[in-house]
Amino acid sequence: MLNQSVQYNEDSIRSLDWREHIRLRPGMYIGKLGDGSAADDGIYVLIKETIDNCIDEHVMGFGKVIDVRVTDHRVEVRDYGRGIPLGKVVEVVSKINTGGKYDSGAFQKSVGLNGVGTKAVNALSTYFRVQAFRDGRTVWAEFERGELKQQGEDVTNERNGTLICFEPDDTVFKHFHFIPQFLENMIWNYCYLNAGLTISFNKQKYISQNGLLDLLRDKTKKDEESLRYPIIHLKGNDLEIAMTHGNQYGEEYYSFVNGQYTTQGGTHLNALKEAVVETVRRHFDKNYEVSDIRSSIIAAISIRVQEPVFESQTKTKLGSQNMSPEPNAQSVSSFVKDFVKERLDDFLHMNPAVREALKKRIEQSERERKELAGIKKLANDRAKKASLHNKKLRDCRNHLPDLKAEDRYQSTLFITEGDSASGSITKSRNVQSQAVFSLRGKPLNCFGLTKKVVYENEEFNLLQHALDIEEGLEGLRYNRIVIATDADVDGMHIRLLMLTFFLQFFPDLVRNGHLYILETPLFRVRNPKNHKETTYCYSEEEKQVSIDKLTKGGKKVEITRFKGLGEISPDEFGLFIGENMRLEPVIMEKETSVPKLLSYYMGKNTPDRQRFIIDNLRIEKDVDEVALV
Structure with missing residues (x-):
């Protein structure tokens, strides 16, 4: 029923200044917030926005070195380009739609074109400092959450360039932490796309001389024997491509626009x-199936477009149809297709060994597809019937493809062990965006098996259909796939078996940052007389801090050890899978070889693995279920 007493008049309309708007709607500027457990969380976007400006200077021919330093909660980025014009230092970081990128002569093909990036970093930081060095003089300014606190000007002996220093606001990015692998991947991508550029990251130097060729070499370095032919590297004006085929399932792509990693293509x-x-x-003058040609492909593309249009402020997907806004400009699609059709065709004619290896890979994919055809049909028919009464899946109401951009990140599927754990999560989950898939005991160890097992094993087939990833990630129904198992030996084994399943058959799901491990508390520490004084602890260290805090006043402390997810009440479980959910991302390192990784952990028991287990074995003291201290 409408509230008739609510007045809608001139007083209802208000205008926000740039700082207020960014802080009120941060998702419009940096995508999701997050705590740093995902590579596209906002704290990494803040760093990227800062480095992007340095890269644009480098692309224009100014500055061959960028210094980046990241500590627990502070970021410093220093370039040696031209430096912000001294009279505009404050405006450039605090006045919306102000910047040098509007002058296409100064920045022909840059990433940041809308004058928002550093303003968002400024507004979302508790401390922000900008300092420009130009021809023996320097101007600096310091801000707090976008508000100017102090500024100054002086002479300097420093080389020309710009320094940005900031600390993300922990009231916006709650419990945030930087994961080194995500930062290192970001730094390497900048280097691959800017051959000859040196980035010093926490005093370690990163440099690439061969662009995308180095990218694919590094990605396949530990698994070179699985490549079907040497990497094809094609380079032209404003376009660079590298590609090969391996033996893995799925397709693997890395795409970039003007130095920006477009994760969504x-x-x-x-x-x-x-x-x-x-x-x-x-x-080959043969109408091969699309899936046979692209199966197991590993490819990278980098293109430079004048005034690119992205589908969001975070620039993860290129929307530009043309190479420039000029009338009659060539389309992006025809530019790429013309280049590939000419250069790839020429390469195959000039390299008959590569040509034959590519043909054999395609024909192998064709045979495997036909062998699977019969069993896929039976399995899919069975899955369709099961989906009507799928007891394993407690689905949610909204799914990834249907959600608005700002809500997509919350779409989650929990994979649990047994009925008790799945029951607790099901009762406490958000039914709009969180689904639960319940495993029946330990799943099959699929190491060394072919994809045929995905269709023959009912549980795997139902999971594949629940995720809708049979034909690739385009139809993926959940942004986060979270493995939720007990923190005991059996739980760890189930976790390892599920990791094996995803890494072996759907590595691109892991590679694109969709797979996580749910962290649940090991202990509950509380005042037995006042349950409002309750802390949930994820380690022995956290437990001890909580005990010390409560016992300062001479109070008794009740300590409960959670031995399994099923014994945590739904009311409590709701606290662990809500806004402050702790997730550990499953990260594929730059040089990870999936076959070798799986062979080490899931293959025959080797002395190396035995030695690894013994070296890393940790024995915890037995803890009573409930103890009073």
């Missing part, structure tokens, strides 16, 4: 996929 990546298929079909 866009018009340039779609054009590459189509161009490879069209070129291969024409070259």
